[in-house]
Amino acid sequence: LFVLPKSAAAKQTTGPFDAMSNCDEESDEYKRTVEGFRDGAPAAFEQLWLCHNSEVLAYLANRPCGRKDPVRVSQQAWIKVWIKRQQFKGGCFRAWLFTIVRTTCIDMGRYDSSKKRNADTGLGSIPEGFDPPDRRDDGHPLDEEITALRECLQQLAAMDSDVFETFQVIHLGDHTVESAMEIIGIPRATVYTRVFRAKKQLRACIEKKMSQS
Amino acid sequence: MNTILLTIPDLPAEWRDLAETSWAGLWPEKWPELSRWLDQQLVGMSLGQLVEELRILRDAQDKRPADVKNLVEAGPKTLDQILTPEIRRKVLDHGTSALSQAEIQGLFSSPETLLDLQEDIFINGGKFWQTVPRTEAHKQLAQSGFEAIQARIGTEATSVLEPAQNQNSADTPVKPGSWKNAVFAATVLAMSVLVTLAVLNPSREPQMSGTGFGTPGLLDNNVDSQLEYYQRMSVANAEWLKKTRKNSTELLAALRSYGMDCKMVIDSEHPALDDRNERWLKLKCSEWKGRIEEIVVALESEKMSFEDATTKANEVVGNLVKKLHVGPTVQELQQVG
Numbered sequence: 001l002f003v004l005p006k007s008a009a010a011k012q013t014t015g016p017f018d019a020m021s022n023c024d025e026e027s028d029e030y031k032r033t034v035e036g037f038r039d040g041a042p043a044a045f046e047q048l049w050l051c052h053n054s055e056v057l058a059y060l061a062n063r064p065c066g067r068k069d070p071v072r073v074s075q076q077a078w079i080k081v082w083i084k085r086q087q088f089k090g091g092c093f094r095a096w097l098f099t100i101v102r103t104t105c106i107d108m109g110r111y112d113s114s115k116k117r118n119a120d121t122g123l124g125s126i127p128e129g130f131d132p133p134d135r136r137d138d139g140h141p142l143d144e145e146i147t148a149l150r151e152c153l154q155q156l157a158a159m160d161s162d163v164f165e166t167f168q169v170i171h172l173g174d175h176t177v178e179s180a181m182e183i184i185g186i187p188r189a190t191v192y193t194r195v196f197r198a199k200k201q202l203r204a205c206i207e208k209k210m211s212q213s
Numbered sequence: 214m215n216t217i218l219l220t221i222p223d224l225p226a227e228w229r230d231l232a233e234t235s236w237a238g239l240w241p242e243k244w245p246e247l248s249r250w251l252d253q254q255l256v257g258m259s260l261g262q263l264v265e266e267l268r269i270l271r272d273a274q275d276k277r278p279a280d281v282k283n284l285v286e287a288g289p290k291t292l293d294q295i296l297t298p299e300i301r302r303k304v305l306d307h308g309t310s311a312l313s314q315a316e317i318q319g320l321f322s323s324p325e326t327l328l329d330l331q332e333d334i335f336i337n338g339g340k341f342w343q344t345v346p347r348t349e350a351h352k353q354l355a356q357s358g359f360e361a362i363q364a365r366i367g368t369e370a371t372s373v374l375e376p377a378q379n380q381n382s383a384d385t386p387v388k389p390g391s392w393k394n395a396v397f398a399a400t401v402l403a404m405s406v407l408v409t410l411a412v413l414n415p416s417r418e419p420q421m422s423g424t425g426f427g428t429p430g431l432l433d434n435n436v437d438s439q440l441e442y443y444q445r446m447s448v449a450n451a452e453w454l455k456k457t458r459k460n461s462t463e464l465l466a467a468l469r470s471y472g473m474d475c476k477m478v479i480d481s482e483h484p485a486l487d488d489r490n491e492r493w494l495k496l497k498c499s500e501w502k503g504r505i506e507e508i509v510v511a512l513e514s515e516k517m518s519f520e521d522a523t524t525k526a527n528e529v530v531g532n533l534v535k536k537l538h539v540g541p542t543v544q545e546l547q548q549v550g
Contacts (some may be wrong), residue, residue: 022444023343029538036539042366043440043540046359054347054355055256055335062261062328070258071358078362095336146265149216153273164273171221172271173318192224199219206216 023051025093034093038085045082052094053078056101065109077104144213145206152205156198166191167198217254217263218270222246248310251317252345255309255331258354267324292326292333295319304330306339422470425453425530426478426498434484440540442485443494447537454530461512461519468509468526475502492549493541497533504529 022029030051036044056074060066066073080100088096157164170191225244254260295316296304303311312320320326334342347355421427428449436442453471458464478498483491508525511517517525541549 024340032535032538036542039539040542040544041539042363042543043438043443046438046440047539049359049362050356054351057355058256058258058260058351059332059335061258062264062331064261067261071354075358075362075365079365082362082366092336098332098336145215146262146269149218149266150269150273153269157273168270168273170224171218171318172267172322173315195224199223202216203219206219 022047034088038088040085045085048081048093048097049078052097055094056097059098059101060105063105065105073105073108074101076108077101080104145210148206148209148213149202151209152202155205156201160197160201163194163198163201166194170195215259215262216266217259218266220250222250244314245310247317248308248312251309252342253347255327255334256342256345256347258348258351260327260331264324264327267321267327271322271324289323289325290319291323292329295323295326296330301330301333305334305337306341308341308345421477422467422474424456425450425471425474427470427474428452432478432481432483436485439486439490442483443537443540447534450530450534450537454527454534458523461522464519464522464526465509465512468505468512468522471526471530472502472505472509475499475505489546489550490541493545496549497536497541501529501533 022033024030033044033047037048053074056077057070060070060073060077077100081097084100153164156167166186222244225246254263292301296312296319300311300316309317320330421429423429426446426449431446431449436445453467456467458467475498479495479502483494486494505526508517508522508529512519512522
């Protein structure tokens with residue numbers, strides 16, 4: 001019933017019809033699409049997915065509950081959106097959508113945690129066959145780089161504290177330190193140079209640590 | 214290397230060359246690259262990583278000597294403490310170029326607030342945020358994977374959520390004497406008539422009116438989805454609505470052409486649609502054609518005024534435009550299935 005031969009998502013935004021032009025929430029087209037979705041029109045659902053999936057994925061990729069596999073969580077969230085479509089009582093569709101995305105992410109995060117805990121403690125676990133094939137059960141690939149950054153910042157703070165301090169203050173700001181630097185009389189050009197040096201040293205340090213690992 | 218912290222735009226070169234005294238803050242007054250960069254981070258897939266990196270940068274101060282540590286203001290702030298409601302609204306409408314240096318530094322020194330701001334943007338952000346460029350990888354990821362949702366909903370929506378409708382599917386025997394049986398029989402009969410007409414008249418070259426369903430190229434199989442096929446028809450019929458008919462003669466001619474165009478849609482094959490969608494479209498076209506013909510008859514016999522006929526015709530085509538814009542519902546597809 002739900003089969004569309006080719007996904008609208010694969011379509012380029014050229015030609016006589018531009019799917020993304022229907023994502024303007026103030027337009028009548030968008031309002032009709034939301035009504036159609038609520039009435040159970042699969043095409044309208046796909047249109048809404050096309051309009052908002054980019055934000056859904058970004059939201060999930062940046063939260064602990066969805067970071068490991070945002071695609072998997074987003075798919076589950078969109079399925080819930082379809083299932084609960086008749087509960088949408090109008091108003092801001094995005095607000096309703098993100099309520100579902102948020103709860104789905106939290107629920108799946110809890111489920112994954114309890115599953116891992118059960119596996120770790122030997123209390124029994126859900127068979128691996130229940131996992132989607134693209135599921136990552138290992139650590140996040142960026143964790144190594146985060147560790148490297150932490151070590152390199154500490155190294156910089158210990159070995160070249162002026163450079164580190166300037167780099168930190170320019171980005172995080174602190175009026176006390178800013179004032180102190182002004183009183184000490186550090187010229188702007190020095191601040192500029194120190195930020196440049198900090199970046200250069202950090203980049204080299206992280207690259208070195210990553211290549212070693 | 215993917216460290217986001219190191220991709221923060223460099224300080225503007227001209228800032229370095231400014232006078233060394235009487236500077237109100239550490240940041241340059243104009244740093245548009247920074248707000249552009251931050252806008253992209255806020256809609257991107259790596260904001261969480263940036264938050265983590267800024268947290269590390271903030272906490273790294275603890276490794277420094279106590280006298281320096283004491284200089285640094287402690288304690289993270291909330292988004293509401295950093296941005297006033299007015300400023301926040303400006304950001305939602307126009308992006309982070311609305312922020313001062315102190316406000317951006319405030320967000321960076323309490324990096325968790327960036328995630329709160331991102332959520333606010335996704336829910337309440339204005340059109341500006343749709344124009345912020347996404348990475349190619351993000352775009353590709355966002356536009357793929359609907360098939361997996363379709364596949365799962367195709368099962369769940371019918372077997373779990375809508376069991377009543379699912380029982381009416383083609384695979385389920387229809388109980389004798391029920392109204393569903395009658396609908397099914399009528400559908401089969403209607404389809405038989407259509408098929409027979411098509412078989413008896415296979416080489417007919419329909420004359421298209423050039424508007425509405427008669428718009429050239431409307432039935433071409435050069436679309437990437439059924440949604441696009443329906444919506445192209447919706448747009449074409451919306452164009453038909455825009456045209457003004459000055460009197461009964463013009464309206465009659467337009468409605469007769471419209472009816473013929475409907476018939477052409479009914480008689481044609483629609484390779485862009487799957488079987489159920491094609492059946493649904495043809496049945497709906499038969500229905501719309503019937504309504505148009507009723508108006509023609511009423512207008513010809515002067516049982517309906519020109520004004521009333523115009524209103525009625527616009528109502529029929531207007532509803533049709535709306536329906537084609539979203540396509541059939543699951544229930545409607547089940548009914549023709």
